[in-house]
Amino acid sequence: MDPTKLRSYSWFNGKEYYNFSRRANIRALGISRQAFHGKPVVGICNSFSELNNCNAHLRQVADAVKRGVWAAGGFPLEFPVISLGEQYMKPTTMLFRNLMAMDVEESIRANPLDGVVLLCGCDKTTPAMLMGAASADVPALILTGGPTLSGNYKGRIIGQGTDGRKIFDLFRTGQVSPEQLEEIEGCMVRSSGHCTVMGTASTMAIIAEALGMSLPGSAAIPAPDSRRLAMAEMAGRRMVEMIAEGLKPSRILTREAFENAITVDMAIGGSTNAVVHLLAIAGRTPNKLALADFDTISRRTPFLVNVRPSGEFMMEDFFYAGGVPAVMRELLPLLHREALTVNGKTIEENVAQAPNHNHDVIRSASNPIYDEGGTVVLQGNLSPNGAVFKQTAASPHLCKHTGPAYVFESYQQMHDTIDSMDLPIDANTVLVMKGGGPHGAPGFPEWGHIPMPKVLLEQGISDCVRISDARMSGTSFGTVVLHVSPESGIGGPLAIVQNGDLITLDVEARQLHLHVSDEEIAQRLAAWKPAPPHFTRGYGKLFLSHVTQSHLGCDFDFLHAE
């Protein structure tokens, strides 16, 4: 590798004072001149944090990456970026995804880095890394932290989120005791790593691999498995080669790569959040996506992966069955086979011989779980710019349903009254919640999985149609319409729905219809008044001033690629 061609060359080489000073400051780390001089500098962008248990093991992963970089003749430098821990951050990590993406982009751009390995895992950290890397456009490779081990309570496999919610509903109705709940608390999340069902983190790790931005076979390796560290070492080695090859994200994140990622997302029954994140990542490139692209691809893609919440198994089982390469092999006729990946090979070269060790977990394309993909896009007068629905996690008998609305004007009202035995609702009711969008909430939180009202649970009714402009955790399930756009907080039609209005959900026809005349909707909207903004200063004000609606990815308008 010609050192004069390296991006870092101008920082450390030359006859100026600052070249000398920078070399002196590298040596302040206890590094000899021979160890770094003229070598490619590999940044290890680490979202480790003890405030984010999902990413808490990433320092060990970073050490393995460094080993690979040193072995391949590079010079590794690890640096932190903000970490977004799904479990703790308020009001929602989604408020900060764009901030993290800016941190990633500017940290890469401002520093003497020839390439970067990006360590992430928890829900928003992977899309933020992809967004930042796409904009910075220096050689970049995503390495996710892997899922946790499956939870296990007295021999019963339990997945964080998916089973946790079911268990908590049993606790709410007295079928699980406080003592049992405390015991379950200790055996549900058994290690660092991201949620071990097909939640947003697993989905985004798989999407990074499907895009070609991660090494093949890396997404599903469990976090504590020694093979994840071996993969990290390989990532470090490979990054040194990528720098020599000049293999940048702009060569990988093509229109074809995005279509491949959506196809895989549909086949795995991925989280609905993937729609927003993929729109945002693509928005950082010239290859923009539209919400309609997801529905077009969903219609032609079979649902193959039998992992919770849409299926039975866990991410650990998915890994043992063959992981992403096995799914992509099944999907090859639907994929752009020539799409380039970070290992320098095409998708087809990577997956053509991938074995499938368990056809119960990863079905063959000729024997799918469902003929269409997991996520569909709904249109109608209630969501003029679209809404998102996970059909594989919904109750089939509710996928064509008309019922009267019962409206929660805010999350707080829903939270305060959902367990009231006086709620005037029944199995036909369509629950509507306002104020869950990027402006209204603020930050577009995962409030869309409105808990089942106690009054229905006690009648043995476990699902009903629920509609909001919020998101939903990828670990959740139910007949839940999400991401209604435009949101109620800026005066979308959701803002004027009233108790008793009839609403039709027709998934096959992709329809979401409010049975109120256009004239009546216009009159109600004319009388509607927005709430005061949630923020008048700081990052929150920046967010409210520039965030786009969900059908555009909720990135900041000034961060879109020109």
Ligand code: FES
């Ligand atoms: Fe971090 Fe689920 S809480 S991935």
